[in-house]
Amino acid sequence: MALFQKKSDQRQKSGQPEAKSAAANVAIAPNAVALFNCITGELQTLARDVILVGGDAGCHLLLTGYGVLGSHCRIVRTKTGVRLERAVPEARVYVDGNPEHTLELLATDRMFSLQIGAHHFFMLGIGQDGITRLQTLDVNNWSYIEKKTSEPKQPVGPFKLKELLELPGIEKLSRDNTILFLSGASVGFRLSQFFGNKKGDSDQAFTGEFQCPRCWLRFDLTDMLYIATHPELHGDDVLKDEMKRFRPRQFVNGRPVDEKGVPCSETACPHCRGKLPHGYHELPVHIFSIVGISSAGKSYYLALLIHHLKRFLFRTFNISLMDADGGENRVLNEMITQLIGAATPDEARLQKTTVQGITYKNFQRFGREVLLPQPFVYTARSQKSPASTSLLIFYDNAGEHFLPDQGEHTETTEHMAYCRTLFFLFDPVRHREFHSLIKDVQDPQVQKAWRENRRTFVQDTVLGEMQRRMQVASNTSAANKSDKPLAIIVGKYDLWEHLLPETELRTDIIVGGKLNLACVEHNSRKVRELMLEHCPDIVGCADAISDQVLYFPVSAFGSHAVEIKTKTDMGPDPEKLKPKFLEIPTVWALSRLMPEAIPSA
Numbered sequence: 095m096a097l098f099q100k101k102s103d104q105r106q107k108s109g110q111p112e113a114k115s116a117a118a119n120v121a122i123a124p125n126a127v128a129l130f131n132c133i134t135g136e137l138q139t140l141a142r143d144v145i146l147v148g149g150d151a152g153c154h155l156l157l158t159g160y161g162v163l164g165s166h167c168r169i170v171r172t173k174t175g176v177r178l179e180r181a182v183p184e185a186r187v188y189v190d191g192n193p194e195h196t197l198e199l200l201a202t203d204r205m206f207s208l209q210i211g212a213h214h215f216f217m218l219g220i221g222q223d224g225i226t227r228l229q230t231l232d233v234n235n236w237s238y239i240e241k242k243t244s245e246p247k248q249p250v251g252p253f254k255l256k257e258l259l260e261l262p263g264i265e266k267l268s269r270d271n272t273i274l275f276l277s278g279a280s281v282g283f284r285l286s287q288f289f290g291n292k293k294g295d296s297d298q299a300f301t302g303e304f305q306c307p308r309c310w311l312r313f314d315l316t317d318m319l320y321i322a323t324h325p326e327l328h329g330d331d332v333l334k335d336e337m338k339r340f341r342p343r344q345f346v347n348g349r350p351v352d353e354k355g356v357p358c359s360e361t362a363c364p365h366c367r368g369k370l371p372h373g374y375h376e377l378p379v380h381i382f383s384i385v386g387i388s389s390a391g392k393s394y395y396l397a398l399l400i401h402h403l404k405r406f407l408f409r410t411f412n413i414s415l416m417d418a419d420g421g422e423n424r425v426l427n428e429m430i431t432q433l434i435g436a437a438t439p440d441e442a443r444l445q446k447t448t449v450q451g452i453t454y455k456n457f458q459r460f461g462r463e464v465l466l467p468q469p470f471v472y473t474a475r476s477q478k479s480p481a482s483t484s485l486l487i488f489y490d491n492a493g494e495h496f497l498p499d500q501g502e503h504t505e506t507t508e509h510m511a512y513c514r515t516l517f518f519l520f521d522p523v524r525h526r527e528f529h530s531l532i533k534d535v536q537d538p539q540v541q542k543a544w545r546e547n548r549r550t551f552v553q554d555t556v557l558g559e560m561q562r563r564m565q566v567a568s569n570t571s572a573a574n575k576s577d578k579p580l581a582i583i584v585g586k587y588d589l590w591e592h593l594l595p596e597t598e599l600r601t602d603i604i605v606g607g608k609l610n611l612a613c614v615e616h617n618s619r620k621v622r623e624l625m626l627e628h629c630p631d632i633v634g635c636a637d638a639i640s641d642q643v644l645y646f647p648v649s650a651f652g653s654h655a656v657e658i659k660t661k662t663d664m665g666p667d668p669e670k671l672k673p674k675f676l677e678i679p680t681v682w683a684l685s686r687l688m689p690e691a692i693p694s695a
């Protein structure tokens with residue numbers, strides 16, 4: 095149901111002066127989806143639960159012309175925003191410059207650019223404020239900014255769209271990296287969305303030899319930026335607190351030099367301008383990302399894992415695990431030092447991971463600022479098999495990001511689409527049935543957990559959401575299972591050891607210098623039996639995600655958590671910190687990724 099339809103061309107025909115926006119005085123339906131046509135200035139508010147979009151007569155948003163199918167896509171209103179679903183895989187829908195399959199948009203007052211065929215919209219979900227913002231937009235006020243080079247760039251404009259697209263030299267600009275936007279809009283379109291890609295341009299930055307470990311856009315080696323070295327070149331045009339990024343023009347002895355003539359070796363992504371790990375374009379990259387609800391134990395697990403993995407890999411397989419960039423790994427290294435060097439639980443306690451916290455940083459993605467998790471990058475160098483040397487990238491996720499209503503934060507979890515193994519850290523404390531089995535264990539979180547927000551206790555929902563995010567990010571069908579193995583790490587083993595004593599588990603994890611798969615599989619069967627009995631929701635969900643599911647018992651602490659002095663939080667007792675089975679899931683995953691360096695039998 096379109097509540098407003100008034101076209102700027104109709105006004106022009108009737109001789110009226112052009113209004114600043116054709117959308118003024120729109121009647122606003124509560125809880126509607128608003129679509130602002132960036133070419134005509136038409137604003138529609140569609141108050142339906144499901145809006146059918148396409149060229150067929152029955153569609154609620156009727157669009158015709160090149161690239162629009164009879165039934166093209168659906169815009170579905172959800173409790174928190176809208177979801178976009180393509181009707182068929184060949185229907186092209188671009189949101190914020192990305193080709194999308196299905197997309198959950200937390201749309202309250204958040205503007206998205208939407209392209210369907212040759213139609214360009216700004217779309218908003220629910221909310222009066224956002225609609226007021228749309229009403230102030232002027233379709234005759236387009237500007238552009240080319241984001242490809244490191245030189246200071248100001249938006250160029252304003253122009254009418256037709257004038258802009260006919261500007262002399264416009265055809266020389268990068269169609270992927272030139273963003274067109276209306277004054278006052280927080281998002282824009284790529285030039286390619288109006289022109290099509292010229293030969294050699296990537297398809298919406300989704301092709302290119304390399305992929306940034308931060309923003310996940312692709313680029314070619316020739317587009318890679320360098321980072322200035324001279325101290326006076328501090329203050330990048332976009333990342334203000336960082337050294338300048340630049341496209342090299344001058345070289346000395348084959349090395350690029352910055353504008354002060356100093357040789358540079360550090361590189362940056364041409365899209366988000368984040369620093370690229372050393373060796374990124376030379377070595378294979380393996381991504382490790384642990385999913386789990388808030389307080390599952392992800393941060394402690396990651397920090398202690400890195401510390402122990404270094405020792406385990408070197409002792410067992412002669413693999414050195416080293417910081418690829420100490421500066422970029424600083425936050426995680428500080429967490430490790432804090433834990434290992436602590437004398438009291440107060441000193442050992444780690445902060446909860448939040449998007450505002452230190453493991454997330456602001457970066458540009460498609461012309462808007464987003465918080466992206468910091469990749470912690472390590473080089474795994476095998477003495478036995480130098481050709482297997484790889485970069486391992488770890489992320490410390492915030493648990494909240496995997497709640498289904500966090501649609502607007504999907505960039506923060508996009509890295510998961512590129513993991514070759516999925517890791518889910520199950521928290522036994524925050525599962526109703528499992529909790530009842532351990533409720534007498536003397537660990538303060540066991541008592542405290544039950545009084546906390548119960549919404550976070552739906553771990554199978556988070557597991558399902560992990561799969562959905564991956565499918566969305568990798569544009570794969572919801573009907574298919576993942577072809578990736580799934581590791582269900584049942585954490586805090588110290589709390590549930592009595593349910594599955596160590597005597598029932600095998601500990602011959604390494605036999606003859608090889609990972610003993612029989613031991614891994616035996617322990618997995620044992621944990622699965624326990625989970626099937628008490629947490630069939632988790633086992634059912636895991637089976638639906640992947641055909642290759644393994645269960646791992648793990649305790650990061652190896653002992654119960656203890657309260658800190660103020661009794662406001664808890665952490666490990668440093669004197670009893672003795673992780674159990676900590677490295678096994680990662681070593682198992684690595685044995686599949688680097689079989690020459692980590693053989694298994």
Ligand SMILES: Nc1nc2c(ncn2[C@@H]2O[C@H](COP(=O)(O)OP(=O)(O)OP(=O)(O)O)[C@@H](O)[C@H]2O)c(=O)[nH]1
Pocket residue numbers: 386387388389390391392393394395444445446447448491492493494537539585586587588589648649650651652653654655664665666
């Ligand atoms: N008993 C026990 N408690 C643990 C273990 N690992 C973590 N914890 C406790 O679990 C709680 C949450 O740990 P975090 O590592 O901060 O959890 P997280 O998953 O990173 O949580 P968010 O950052 O909120 O997503 C803390 O109170 C820890 O003391 C463990 O191996 N055993």
Ligand SMILES: [Mg+2]
Pocket residue numbers: 392393394445446447490491492493
């Ligand atoms: Mg955390």
